[in-house]
Amino acid sequence: MDYEAVIGLETHVQLKTRSKMWCGCPNQYGAPPNTHVCPVCLALPGVLPVANEEALRLTLRTGLLLQCEIPARAKFDRKNYFYPDAPKNYQLTQYDQPSTRNGHVEFEFNGTLSRVRITRAHLEEDVGKSTHFERHSGVDFNRAGVPLLEIVTEPDLTSADQTHAYLNALKEILQYGGISDCDMEKGMVRCDVNVSVRPCGTQALGAKIEIKNMNSFSGVRRALEYEIPRQIAAVRRGEKLVQSTRRWDDVAGVTEEMRSKENAHDYRYLPEPDLMPFEPAQDWLDNERASLMELPLARKQRLMREYQLPAGDAEVLKNNRALGDYYEPIARLSKNPKLLANWIINNLQARLVEIMEKEKTEQASLGLEPDEMKFTGLADLKFKPSDLLDLVEMVARGALSSASGQTVLAEMVASGKAPSAIVQSMGLAQVSDAGAIETLCDQAIAQNPNPVADYKAGKEAALNALKGQVMKLSRGKANPAMVGEILQRKLRG
Amino acid sequence: MLNQHTISDLTRRLAQREISAREITQSCLDRIQQVDGRVRAYLSHDPADALAQADAADQTIAREGWNEARPLMGIPVAIKDVLAVRNHPLNCASKILGNYISPYDATAIEKLRAAGAIIHGRLNMDEFAMGSSTENSAFGTTRNPWDLARIPGGSSGGSAAAVAADECIASIGTDTGGSIRQPAALCGCVGLKPTYGRISRFGLVAFASSLDQIGPITKDVRDAALMLKVLSGKDSRDSTSLPDPVPDYPATLSGNIKGLKVGLPREYLVPGLDSEVKKSVDAAVQKLVGLGADVCEVSLPHTDYAVATYYIIATAEASANLARFDGIRYGMRVDGNDPAELYSRTRGAGFGPEVKRRIILGTYVLSSGYYDAYYLRAQKVRTLIRNDFLNAFEKVDVLVTPTTPTAAFKVGEKAENPLQMYLSDIFTISCNLAGICGISVPCGFTSPGNLPIGLQILGPPMGESTLLRVAHAYEQSTDWHKAKPPLQ
Numbered sequence: 001m002d003y004e005a006v007i008g009l010e011t012h013v014q015l016k017t018r019s020k021m022w023c024g025c026p027n028q029y030g031a032p033p034n035t036h037v038c039p040v041c042l043a044l045p046g047v048l049p050v051a052n053e054e055a056l057r058l059t060l061r062t063g064l065l066l067q068c069e070i071p072a073r074a075k076f077d078r079k080n081y082f083y084p085d086a087p088k089n090y091q092l093t094q095y096d097q098p099s100t101r102n103g104h105v106e107f108e109f110n111g112t113l114s115r116v117r118i119t120r121a122h123l124e125e126d127v128g129k130s131t132h133f134e135r136h137s138g139v140d141f142n143r144a145g146v147p148l149l150e151i152v153t154e155p156d157l158t159s160a161d162q163t164h165a166y167l168n169a170l171k172e173i174l175q176y177g178g179i180s181d182c183d184m185e186k187g188m189v190r191c192d193v194n195v196s197v198r199p200c201g202t203q204a205l206g207a208k209i210e211i212k213n214m215n216s217f218s219g220v221r222r223a224l225e226y227e228i229p230r231q232i233a234a235v236r237r238g239e240k241l242v243q244s245t246r247r248w249d250d251v252a253g254v255t256e257e258m259r260s261k262e263n264a265h266d267y268r269y270l271p272e273p274d275l276m277p278f279e280p281a282q283d284w285l286d287n288e289r290a291s292l293m294e295l296p297l298a299r300k301q302r303l304m305r306e307y308q309l310p311a312g313d314a315e316v317l318k319n320n321r322a323l324g325d326y327y328e329p330i331a332r333l334s335k336n337p338k339l340l341a342n343w344i345i346n347n348l349q350a351r352l353v354e355i356m357e358k359e360k361t362e363q364a365s366l367g368l369e370p371d372e373m374k375f376t377g378l379a380d381l382k383f384k385p386s387d388l389l390d391l392v393e394m395v396a397r398g399a400l401s402s403a404s405g406q407t408v409l410a411e412m413v414a415s416g417k418a419p420s421a422i423v424q425s426m427g428l429a430q431v432s433d434a435g436a437i438e439t440l441c442d443q444a445i446a447q448n449p450n451p452v453a454d455y456k457a458g459k460e461a462a463l464n465a466l467k468g469q470v471m472k473l474s475r476g477k478a479n480p481a482m483v484g485e486i487l488q489r490k491l492r493g
Numbered sequence: 494m495l496n497q498h499t500i501s502d503l504t505r506r507l508a509q510r511e512i513s514a515r516e517i518t519q520s521c522l523d524r525i526q527q528v529d530g531r532v533r534a535y536l537s538h539d540p541a542d543a544l545a546q547a548d549a550a551d552q553t554i555a556r557e558g559w560n561e562a563r564p565l566m567g568i569p570v571a572i573k574d575v576l577a578v579r580n581h582p583l584n585c586a587s588k589i590l591g592n593y594i595s596p597y598d599a600t601a602i603e604k605l606r607a608a609g610a611i612i613h614g615r616l617n618m619d620e621f622a623m624g625s626s627t628e629n630s631a632f633g634t635t636r637n638p639w640d641l642a643r644i645p646g647g648s649s650g651g652s653a654a655a656v657a658a659d660e661c662i663a664s665i666g667t668d669t670g671g672s673i674r675q676p677a678a679l680c681g682c683v684g685l686k687p688t689y690g691r692i693s694r695f696g697l698v699a700f701a702s703s704l705d706q707i708g709p710i711t712k713d714v715r716d717a718a719l720m721l722k723v724l725s726g727k728d729s730r731d732s733t734s735l736p737d738p739v740p741d742y743p744a745t746l747s748g749n750i751k752g753l754k755v756g757l758p759r760e761y762l763v764p765g766l767d768s769e770v771k772k773s774v775d776a777a778v779q780k781l782v783g784l785g786a787d788v789c790e791v792s793l794p795h796t797d798y799a800v801a802t803y804y805i806i807a808t809a810e811a812s813a814n815l816a817r818f819d820g821i822r823y824g825m826r827v828d829g830n831d832p833a834e835l836y837s838r839t840r841g842a843g844f845g846p847e848v849k850r851r852i853i854l855g856t857y858v859l860s861s862g863y864y865d866a867y868y869l870r871a872q873k874v875r876t877l878i879r880n881d882f883l884n885a886f887e888k889v890d891v892l893v894t895p896t897t898p899t900a901a902f903k904v905g906e907k908a909e910n911p912l913q914m915y916l917s918d919i920f921t922i923s924c925n926l927a928g929i930c931g932i933s934v935p936c937g938f939t940s941p942g943n944l945p946i947g948l949q950i951l952g953p954p955m956g957e958s959t960l961l962r963v964a965h966a967y968e969q970s971t972d973w974h975k976a977k978p979p980l981q
């Protein structure tokens with residue numbers, strides 16, 4: 001019998017707020033241990049939490065981006081468990097009245113559109129971080145009380161690859177929305193996976209097995225690539241799988257049992273009496289809705305539709321939001337939006353990479369750490385986006401060769417001058433005067449008897465060598481299309 | 494002696510430069526020296542610090558004159574050991590906090606300081622405010638100044654005893670189920686439990702967060718009004734504090750209660766009600782009638798469920814609130830081989846039996862499978878109890894009841910019987926469940942025995958002005974508040 005996997009995810013994402021969830025301590029990664037702490041986030045006797053409005057707002061925004069319902073009233077609950085990294089020995093979370101619920105995410109997978117239902121996205125707080133030394137342990141509470149969004153899916157995923165694609169789509173949405181930086185290395189995204197197997201075509205769910213401790217999206221994929229065949233093999237052997245929690249060992253590449261259902265925690269949820277229920281005001285919600293950004297996938301589809309971009313280019317402009325935002329306003333004015341996209345994705349990006357490499361070397365020699373380095377970005381360019389539009393239009397109408405266009409772009413980056421001024425001062429305007437090009441072609445034919453003979457003998461490629469010679473004679477300014485035409489005519493004649 | 498006087502007396506004389514803050518403070522310190530070895534109201538206090546604050550107050554008065562905006566200038570106020578005071582010990586009368594010193598001031602303390610008060614001493618209480626006698630303190634029982642063989646009530650027993658014995662001018666207590674009103678009644682003081690949310694709880698170590706409220710214990714009603722005005726108001730650090738404007742409470746003490754409607758809850762005539770207490774409360778009601786009030790009987794039908802409801806909700810919240818005392822970050826620690834062992838050893842050694850009993854009870858009522866039957870049902874009953882009161886306040890302005898079923902009992906008398914002890918809060922508990930306000934004022938003495946009896950007046954949410962006006966009118970028509978305990 002064939003089996004299929006049923007997969008659901010709980011993804012924890014740190015929100016990009018200035019301060020922590022209940023106090024004014026900075027929400028900032030990388031400070032020395034226990035320097036971003038105060039009586040509130042250390043749970044000293046007598047303190048009370050005060051909800052961070054920015055976190056509440058980002059939660060609602062997430063809900064809207066994930067097509068969720070926003071209930072009129074949400075509340076916080078205490079989830080009780082003892083652990084040294086939990087300062088209060090309870091975690092504040094939203095148990096039965098979350099801020100958002102019943103949404104979905106759409107993403108491309110295997111050439112089609114996948115849809116995963118979102119059960120809920122609720123707000124909670126992060127805990128501290130334990131470090132174990134030889135004879136003792138330490139806890140860093142800098143992270144304690146950082147706002148955390150838990151995004152729970154329905155069991156709608158069916159494979160490791162699809163799960164991986166969902167996570168990437170989710171990350172993209174959260175980064176797009178300014179909700180989280182989703183930096184895996186800084187622990188900003190963590191996920192738990194629930195997976196079970198069942199005979200293909202059946203509906204009942206098998207014993208749910210939870211896998212913890214994956215710290216990258218590829219870790220999730222590898223864990224599933226291990227766990228799904230493990231469960232199927234076990235079922236085929238006639239073993240009965242039971243609800244349990246397993247831990248992913250990234251080094252060994254295996255999952256191992258942590259605890260079974262009998263040892264499951266009883267969290268004794270209790271409504272948090274120190275906080276009032278949260279009832280988002282209508283104008284607050286309306287504002288958030290009105291200022292909501294387009295989802296990445298919708299943008300890609302629209303770029304393809306409105307500007308006739310190939311899927312690959314639209315994907316690049318979707319993935320790199322800054323680049324997409326640079327492109328769109330000038331694309332609307334452009335007669336050649338496809339060519340414009342090409343110039344931005346290839347030539348402009350190449351320039352930026354070039355600059356970054358140079359700046360990296362410079363700043364490294366000044367002794368700066370990679371974290372502290374600053375690079376020129378799109379916003380720092382000396383020329384206006386409309387200048388780039390002008391440049392591409394010149395190339396498109398043949399007033400400038402593609403090669404000269406590159407030279408002009410380099411000068412625009414360096415000086416910020418307008419392309420027309422550069423073309424004029426460097427004398428790069430493309431020569432489209434047929435008489436002048438004919439003279440150059442005659443010259444090239446006279447000076448290169450061998451390619452001429454080759455072409456006449458049927459070697460089409462030889463024409464390119466001759467074209468190159470003409471371009472060289474024109475110092476790159478001859479209109480290449482006209483050169484090709486005239487050469488062909490002369491050689492055939 | 495200055496320590497016997499009220500805030501309003503002393504501030505009037507301070508304003509006239511007749512006396513100094515140092516003299517007031519010194520008189521309290523002398524009295525502590527004289528009687529606290531027997532009363533044991535204070536867990537600790539720092540005379541040098543108190544005198545330094547007094548001198549600073551005197552200098553301010555000398556420099557700037559008397560400032561009405563700082564109505565507690567130069568007045569020593571003693572603090573229950575459950576409120577955080579910067580650089581002072583904070584123990585909640587428990588061993589588990591070890592030698593913990595608070596790094597910050599509670600909002601109530603900040604407000605007292607801003608009003609010019611001298612923050613002095615740590616007052617004894619039942620451990621984590623769990624109890625009605627101070628017998629649950631890890632540091633010994635406070636004695637009732639009226640009879641040293643008897644308890645002062647609790648949990649704010651130290652706060653009431655210190656005021657009654659004139660060891661301070663006023664004190665701060667907290668009331669979760671009667672912990673201000675009951676000891677105030679048993680010690681012959683005025684004790685005010687404000688509406689839930691009236692005073693910020695920031696810096697109050699939580700016992701039961703949805704029931705806890707800070708309030709003053711004073712020598713008369715005017716002082717309570719004065720303290721309430723200083724302490725009240727919205728606090729950005731306490732989301733449950735209420736934004737309502739703070740009235741000038743002392744200005745509402747007109748003495749006039751003509752036509753005021755007073756309700757007597759039928760259900761409060763319980764079998765355990767002491768006849769002496771009943772006699773005094775009946776006489777007080779007659780006094781109110783004499784002052785022009787209209788008295789009628791009202792019903793609070795869910796009263797019978799109050800004690801059970803209270804002990805479910807309060808212990809459930811306490812079980813989570815007290816989880817932070819784990820030996821990891823502060824306070825006492827008994828090491829173990831792993832966190833679980835460290836926790837159980839620390840908490841096993843650090844908490845007293847009543848605290849453990851309530852944590853276990855609270856843990857149980859929240860456990861999966863029991864939550865609906867206990868906690869959820871208790872929340873529903875709590876709503877019914879609140880509605881009982883709101884319905885009653887449609888018909889009457891205030892309710893009048895005894896504060897306690899009996900006068901102060903003997904040390905050890907109920908210590909072995911927690912249920913009996915819980916029932917001593919039977920008249921005060923509903924007020925916290927309903928989130929309304931209440932006050933206890935002296936209304937007589939037992940005879941024989943000469944033990945104080947308290948009259949409880951309950952008002953609707955944010956009804957403090959009316960509450961204080963009635964309490965003040967009654968008080969001014971009697972001499973009970975002027976009596977001093979026979980303590981030399």
Ligand SMILES: [Zn+2]
Pocket residue numbers: 020023024025036037038039040041042145
């Ligand atoms: Zn903090």
